[in-house]
Amino acid sequence: MLRRTLLKIGAALPFRGTTATESAARAGTRPDSQNLNGWPDEAAWKSLRAEVGDRLSAVVALDFTDPHVAKQLSSPFFIRDQAALTQSSGWIDGWQSTPGACAVRARSASDVAATIRFASQHNVRLVIKGGGHSYLGGSNAAGSLLLWTRDMNDIVLHDRFIPAGTHAAPVPAVSLGSGCIWLDAYNAVTTGAGRYVQGGGCTTVGVAGFVQGGGFGSFSKQYGTGAGSLLEAEIVTADSRIRTVNAAQDSDLFQALKGGGGGTFGVVTRLTLQTHDLPATFGLVHWQIRARSDQSFHRLLTAFVDVCAGHLFSRHWGEQARAGSDNRLEIFMTLQGLDTQTARSCWHDLENFVSGNMQDYEIEAPFALTVLPARRLWDGNWLRRHNPSLIMTDTRPGSSPDHWWWAGNTEEAGTFWHGYQSMWLPASLLDRQQRAAFTEAWFASTRHWPVSLHFNKGLAGGSDDAILRSRDTVMNPDALGAFALAIIAGEGKPAYTGLSEKDLIKARSVQEKIQQASARLRQIAPVAGSYISESDYHLTDWQQACWGTHYEQLLQVKHRYDPKGLFTVHHGVGT
Incomplete structure (x- = not known):
């Protein structure tokens, strides 16, 4: 019986992460597979199965002692294909990647709507996963019902797209299912059609979470953020209504999706993004x-x-x-x-x-x-011929030959975060009279921990078009005037099975050094905002740091479309 299977899995779960308990914020304590008071009975699960069929299944934890499983954990494509895994394995004193109780592997917006109705009716903790790259653990919670958009990966190219209900001028665009990853999008748009869509750097990053998180790519100074290119989205809200939103239809919700955070306002099932001339x-x-x-x-x-x-x-x-x-x-x-x-x-x-x-x-x-x-930057066959050391290929039987990842990203597969702080550095620091002070602060911070400057994640110095489109999003405006995003981060080996006491001591030591480095750099940028997708799990002023003046507007949207707080994520609007 499905119920017995779920109970067995729930009883075996060793850890209940912080992200699983935060659902009490506005909705009260929710039942889960470990807290059986109110957990749906067998008849309820049968009713959901009647709507979604075999897309509903128990989430089975992996056996990490199996050599075959252990070997595959270095592949982000293997991790992507597991309902029980996330691309990061956790955060010290924050969360740990833990299998949920069951999952709906949705294939349509109707599957999503049915799952949302079920979670709302039974007050079940609902988790949404697309690419699974959330550093803050948004796509994972113990004892939860996982809504997995993995199979919603249709890609449609448009020569002349006009958002529904608008009189906007037609533009070239691409519609992407929310289960798409950026490599598949680039294969279609750039390698195939000779155009560019603003996406992520890691090939297995999911398109939906990327855009909702703001979305910086390697070429953001020319093309703006991923959120800035959003023309229209299909989203299922907490009332299980399937909505097509854009600048003319539910425009406040549409605006919130442009950087307001993933898994917060509903479940995005399709996005349509403007494409650009390829250099x-x-x-x-x-x-x-x-x-x-x-x-x-x-x-x-x-x-x-x-x-x-x-x-x-x-x-x-x-x-x-x-x-x-x-x-x-x-x-x-x-x-x-x-x-x-x-x-x-x-x-x-x-x-x-x-x-x-x-x-x-x-x-x-x-x-x-x-x-x-x-046109060849994401062409796997071309890269294998001309610079094979740059990429690693998914070699599992039956895998697509088009699926590969940058070799430099291999260490990020399953990483356990010890600390991760980011701050936008204002362009004024490059003025001749301020360069010496900035250089001294950068040098001084490196005495504690390495500091990276990500120039593509600050939009100052970029094209007028990039600034214009990115200004029409809800991200912290600090990004517009920054020449770079400073990132100070440290991580350890995958910790899906937990950490030893020795590992914990090391992680907390790294965390302290990161904090010291960040404090030194913040002396020259004391009020600098932070990038929600790459920010500190323990950030205290996250509302202001991530959204600045936009937060109150986002909070109103949250209350309007999700008044009971069905959708909850760490550092999510209204949580």
């Missing part, structure tokens, strides 16, 4: 330098910041530079719309500085510039 080129720069002393490292950071202000502060450049406590500067930046000669000229000043002071530096990875046809 001639995309490219990558990699360079790793180690300074032989603290003083020479400080000078290196000074020279790099000067180059940022003079040559890299533009719509053409994105991604990051990481300065470490070991006096290493690792540069991994992307470019768009530049030829090889022009791109190389942007780095001449820094190359001259390093080559003129070689007694102070060790080149651990030589300067490498790769410029490729933009």
Whole structure:
């Protein structure tokens, strides 16, 4: 019997995460498979099965002692295919990835509506998962009913899309089911059709959570955020109504989906995003330098910041530079719309500085510039022929040959977060009179923990179009005036089975160092906001930090469309 199976699984769950208990915020204590008072009986589950069929099933925990399972945990595609797993395995003193009780693997908006009706009627903790990349654990809760949009992955290209009920001018667009991942979207839009859609960097990131979280990609300075490209969405709200929302229909809800946080206002089942002209080129720069002393490292950071202000502060450049406590500067930046000669000229000043002071530096990875046809950046076959070391392929039997991930993202599969802090750094810090203070703060913070500057996640210096579209979202306006998002993060090996006392001690030590590094950097940006999708689980002023002046507006939308608080996530509006 399904009920017995669910009870057996629920009784075996070893841990009830923080995210599972937060549902009491506005809706009162909810039953789950461990708190059987009020848990739906067998007749109730049969009624749900009558509506969704075999899409309803028990969630079976994996056997991590099985060598085959253990080997597959390094693959984000394997993790993606498991109802019991999430792409991060937890956060110290926050949450731990734990299988829910049962799942509906939805194939349609009707399946979603039926599941929402059931959860609302029986006051069951409902969790929504698309790509499963939530750092804060939004797609996971013990003893819950999982609404999994994994199979809702249709992709439709439009030459001339007009949102329903509007008189807007038609634009090229793509409609994506909420179970789509960005690699599939790029394969259709860029590799296949020769256009660009603003998406995420990791290939297995889900499109729905990305857009609702704001959504920065490598080329956001040119194209804006993913939220800024949203034209229309299909969403099922807490009343189980299937709505098509845009600037003319339920416009307040539509606006909330443009960066207001995933899993908060309803279950998005389809998004339609504007597509853009593809530039001639995309490219990558990699360079790793180690300074032989603290003083020479400080000078290196000074020279790099000067180059940022003079040559890299533009719509053409994105991604990051990481300065470490070991006096290493690792540069991994992307470019768009530049030829090889022009791109190389942007780095001449820094190359001259390093080559003129070689007694102070060790080149651990030589300067490498790769410029490729933009249409080939997500073309797995082309990458395997020209630069196979960049990617890892899903080699499981029956897997699509089009499914791969960036080799540099492998360590993120199943990672357990020790700490993760972010802050938008205002562009004024690049002014000549403020650069020295900024460089000193960056250097000082690295004495505690490495600090990365993600230039594509600050929109200052970007195109006018990117700024305009991103301003029409509900993200913290600090992003518009920032030249970069500083990220200070630390993680450990997967912890699906828990942590030892030794691991806990190490994690809390890392957490403390991250806090110290963040505090030092915040001395030059004391009121800087934070990016909701990449922020601190323990952030106290998260409403202001993540949404700024938009929070009260979002709270009103939450009360209107989800008055009983059916949808709850950590650091979610109204939670």
